[in-house]
Every structure is written in structure tokens, then in C-alpha cells.
Amino acid sequence: LSKQCPGYTELHALVRESTPMALAPGAWEYLAELGHEPPTVGAGYRLLVSLLANYKEKKFQADMCDRLRAQLQPREVRIQGMAERRRRIHTMVRQLRQRQHM
Secondary structure, three states: OOOOOOOOOHHHHHHHHOEOOEOOOOHHHHHHHOOOOOOOHHHHHHHHHHHHHHHHHHHHHHHHHHHHHHHHHHHHHHHHHHHHHHHHHHHHHHHHHHHHHO
16 A cells, blocks of 8 residues: 555554554554553554554445445435426416416
């Protein structure tokens, strides 16, 4: 992975450059910014890995929601089109009835 890959984040880089024995430069600061203060390097590494897993899970869920929304949109558009058609028909019927009463 390079930093130019889509979806590549600072968290990806930190996990990739860290090991359970030594965290990447900037990892402690990154964790502190998020409000975490792991007691050991191993705990910090596990925290980075779990943060990345959570990030990937949330991204996957967001992508699934987008896909489902995209699948539903044509149906919603069709339903809205039918509602608009019914409205136009009711308007025409109303106009015809008014003409008949005149």
C-alpha cells in the first residue's frame, strides 16, 4: 500500500509500521489525540489494530448502506413517478368534472 491508495489513512500507516515490540513514530501521539494512554507498547499495538478493525467495519457498513440506497433509489423514483401520475390524473378528472358542471 502506498499513501496514494484510496482509503489509506494515518491509522493504516501506523499499524503497518508498528509491531507488538515497537510502535511507529507518532503512534503514541495519535493514540493520545484520541484520548487513549495504553500502558505498554503491546497494548498500544493491540489498540491500533482494534481501531483499524473498527474503522474497516464502519467503512464496510457505510459502503453497504450506500449500495442498498442505490438499489432502492430506482424503486423510490418509480414510486414517486406513479404518485405524480396519479396527481395529474386526479387534476384532469377534476377539470373534466368542472367542465361537465358548466
